[in-house]
Amino acid sequence: MAMIAIIDYNAGNLTSVKRALDYLGLDSTVSADPRVLRSAERLIFPGVGHATSAMTTLRERGLDLVLETAFTAGTPILGICLGTQIILSRSEEGDTPCLGIIEGNVPRFKLTDPALKIPHMGWDSVRLVRQHPVLRDIKPGDEFYFVHSFYPQPSDPAAVIGLGDYEIEFPAIIGRNNLIALQFHPEKSASAGLGILKNFSTWDGGAC
Amino acid sequence: MLSKRIIACLDVRDGNLAKSVKFVDTKDIGDPVAAAKRYYEEGIDELVFYDITASSDKRNIMIDTVSAVAAQVFIPFSVGGGLRTVEDCTAVRLAGAEKVNVNTAAVANPRIIAQTAALLGSQAVVLSMDVLRTGVGARTPSGYEIVTHGGRTRTGLDALAWAREGEKLGAGELVVNSIDADGTRDGYEITLTRMIAEGVRIPVIASGGGGNPDHLYEVLTAGRADAALVASILHYKEYTVREIKLALRKRGLKVRLAE
Numbered sequence: 194m195a196m197i198a199i200i201d202y203n204a205g206n207l208t209s210v211k212r213a214l215d216y217l218g219l220d221s222t223v224s225a226d227p228r229v230l231r232s233a234e235r236l237i238f239p240g241v242g243h244a245t246s247a248m249t250t251l252r253e254r255g256l257d258l259v260l261e262t263a264f265t266a267g268t269p270i271l272g273i274c275l276g277t278q279i280i281l282s283r284s285e286e287g288d289t290p291c292l293g294i295i296e297g298n299v300p301r302f303k304l305t306d307p308a309l310k311i312p313h314m315g316w317d318s319v320r321l322v323r324q325h326p327v328l329r330d331i332k333p334g335d336e337f338y339f340v341h342s343f344y345p346q347p348s349d350p351a352a353v354i355g356l357g358d359y360e361i362e363f364p365a366i367i368g369r370n371n372l373i374a375l376q377f378h379p380e381k382s383a384s385a386g387l388g389i390l391k392n393f394s395t396w397d398g399g400a401c
Numbered sequence: 402m403l404s405k406r407i408i409a410c411l412d413v414r415d416g417n418l419a420k421s422v423k424f425v426d427t428k429d430i431g432d433p434v435a436a437a438k439r440y441y442e443e444g445i446d447e448l449v450f451y452d453i454t455a456s457s458d459k460r461n462i463m464i465d466t467v468s469a470v471a472a473q474v475f476i477p478f479s480v481g482g483g484l485r486t487v488e489d490c491t492a493v494r495l496a497g498a499e500k501v502n503v504n505t506a507a508v509a510n511p512r513i514i515a516q517t518a519a520l521l522g523s524q525a526v527v528l529s530m531d532v533l534r535t536g537v538g539a540r541t542p543s544g545y546e547i548v549t550h551g552g553r554t555r556t557g558l559d560a561l562a563w564a565r566e567g568e569k570l571g572a573g574e575l576v577v578n579s580i581d582a583d584g585t586r587d588g589y590e591i592t593l594t595r596m597i598a599e600g601v602r603i604p605v606i607a608s609g610g611g612g613n614p615d616h617l618y619e620v621l622t623a624g625r626a627d628a629a630l631v632a633s634i635l636h637y638k639e640y641t642v643r644e645i646k647l648a649l650r651k652r653g654l655k656v657r658l659a660e
Contacts, residue, residue, distance in 0.1 A: 315403040316657045336657040
């Protein structure tokens with residue numbers, strides 16, 4: 194049994210996440226098999242791509258149910274990028290109904306400054322609004338690699354853990370119970386990102 | 402607010418690191434994987450590998466290099482040079498590159514931009530343009546022309562028009578490489594970079610001519626670039642990544658400093 198299972202739903206950066214875990218010496222597997230995913234100690238839900246096609250693939254493979262069950266069972270879950278967005282109830286991208294594990298929606302950036310480009314792509318900092326065991330090594334000034342045009346907006350402000358700033362403040366890290374989800378890519382964020390993956394590997398799913 | 406990105410460019414020939422000067426003489430100066438690791442540890446924001454291998458039967462060496470880098474370097478990097486088809490692009494992505502870099506192939510067949518963007522997403526497609534200053538003419542109203550094959554072939558394409566066409570086709574970023582400035586270390590082509598950056602809504606990476614941190618500062622401010630490519634000043638150890646970034650931060654730019 195692999196300690197960490199990376200959920201395979203044809204969504205881009207799976208191998209990058211796997212490589213980062215390998216580098217850290219963490220046992221992991223990439224799988225679309227509900228049985229493998231159910232037996233994992235923890236799940237990573239990554240993703241790059243379009244919300245509509247991601248949801249279609251998840252449902253076809255029965256992985257939406259796997260995620261919901263794992264969440265209810267208390268399995269530690271880490272969302273990344275598109276994975277983070279489709280955890281919410283609905284995405285503006287293709288007006289797509291999503292998983293709804295955290296209530297809220299996923300709006301597109303609407304910026305007034307013409308010099309600011311969409312997607313928000315590159316290195317940026319995150320301001321933590323509350324502490325979290327997975328984020329305990331983040332220091333002020335640490336930066337993370339973002340690539341996104343949409344951002345997660347939970348209905349309940351208590352689900353927001355960290356904020357990014359791109360003309361507006363937007364939730365960059367969200368979470369609820371045993372789920373933590375990042376809008377940026379820890380697997381492409383050098384040592385600051387690898388630190389998050391390492392801490393996730395020992396997180397029991399509990400709060401601070 | 403996003404940090405300005407500093408991107409190290411590594412020209413790779415037959416698996417070895419090379420640096421071209423005015424795209425004519427190239428001489429191998431080391432191991433690309435070791436160099437990538439060193440720049441990563443110094444805090445480089447991104448890497449670009451250009452495969453300048455001449456013979457196609459040695460192309461698989463590049464895939465091995467990409468895999469070796471991806472196993473040790475956890476920042477985005479792109480691969481360009483010799484990518485002719487969507488399949489070529491997919492192969493380097495699978496080997497671990499975040500982005501693919503198309504140049505000559507896109508001039509010959511612009512649809513490769515749209516096809517690759519449809520498959521991998523625009524964020525994974527970088528259009529690299531080699532640009533020659535020609536002066537304003539009937540075919541080149543911007544005063545700059547796109548060239549290919551390392552600058553040896555004129556295309557007749559206007560640089561600004563091509564940049565906008567690339568954006569429309571789905572490129573997620575543009576590398577604007579000045580043939581005139583490349584290898585000179587006299588500074589980036591500010592006029593060109595600014596014109597392109599103000600003419601598109603996607604990030605622009607300035608390339609060619611970076612010789613010291615002040616050059617980077619100029620192109621990232623007056624030149625309106627989102628990122629700057631550096632090569633020889635790192636490869637010949639004239640500056641470390643950290644030294645460049647400290648100098649930029651001292652002048653007020655937001656840059657990421659690794660520990």
